[in-house]
Amino acid sequence: MAFEDLGRLTLGAALAAGLAVAGGGALAQSAGAKAANMRHEKFETMGRTFKALNDELKKDAPGKAVVVRHAATINTLAGQLPTWFPKGSGKEARPKSEALPAIWSDAAGFSAAAATLRTEAGQLNQVAAAGDMAAIRIQAKATGQACGGCHRQFREKK
């Protein structure tokens, strides 16, 4: 091979390597962004469901089936929540994310807050099945406070 060809080959290899690294980096970012975006959708579903539940509970005679359905959704989402925060899925992956770095730096604290939610949401699910609306209203409030407790520590304040 001519000396010039070797030079071009080396340049080409270097470019290819560079692109692979950059491309690999971009792919890793998009996994974090994917997780962050999915998390945002899940939390928004949680918010909508909570509103729907509270709207129903505002009625004089809330419908049991509606309440049970929403409580079940919240319970399911609460169970999934800890899996929504893989490393690298914070603001670095999705700039609009309100996830504070403390989620990962204080993993024990975050885990405890998530566990509190699971407990309260599980309780809500049970109370909903029993059908006592007064008790459901109290437990819905308690579940909301569990959400709030985590948000105060780990979500960006607007």
Add this chain to the structure above:
Amino acid sequence: MTTVDPVARAARAKVWDVPTRVCHWLLVALLGFSWWSAETGALEWHRWSGYAVIEVLVFRIYWGFVGPATARFSGFVRGPAAVLAYAKSLGGRASPDEPGHNPLGALSVLAILLVLTTQVVTGLFAVDVDGIESGPLSDRVDFDTGRLFADIHHWSFTILQILVVLHLAAIAFYLIRKRRNLVGAMITGRRRFESDPGLVFAPAWRIVPGVILAAAIAAWVSKGLRF
């Protein structure tokens, strides 16, 4: 030759009646409390504060039609010509002797009442981003609409803050430049006049229907317009 002694003629007369003064200072306190309760996340208290504001607003609007001259909207709301003429007089040190809100101050009263009404009404339909805290009428609208009401509720408060700052600046202006103590007058209800304006005030019984109406509306709203 007789000369009229201006000091003898000058009088300290009543200009603001009790209901008007109570409404004013209640709104000051409730605005502060609503702000604080929202900032600290005490949303239950925030809602109650809002219902109290609704009560005061309803009464004040009622009083603006049946109260004494200085409380009535017809007593101080003026057209653009009067507003301009008054604005031109602001440069001087003298302050007109007419009792009650001047034409420019009248605009400020209307603006504050309007924005306060917007504030409470948007609050009734608002929902927070988590779907946890919401106004009593928020179940009548969907999540996205409730969020829009919440946004307007926040922007409206910014406008309210600006109006309050302007209001305080105007009061400071009157105190320093015009040597007129408006705060004292809104507390005691009295001020010095060149000559007694001879104001007539409303009979006390008229307060009662207003209070009942205001309380009934606020209670009904707090229950989400349900009985």
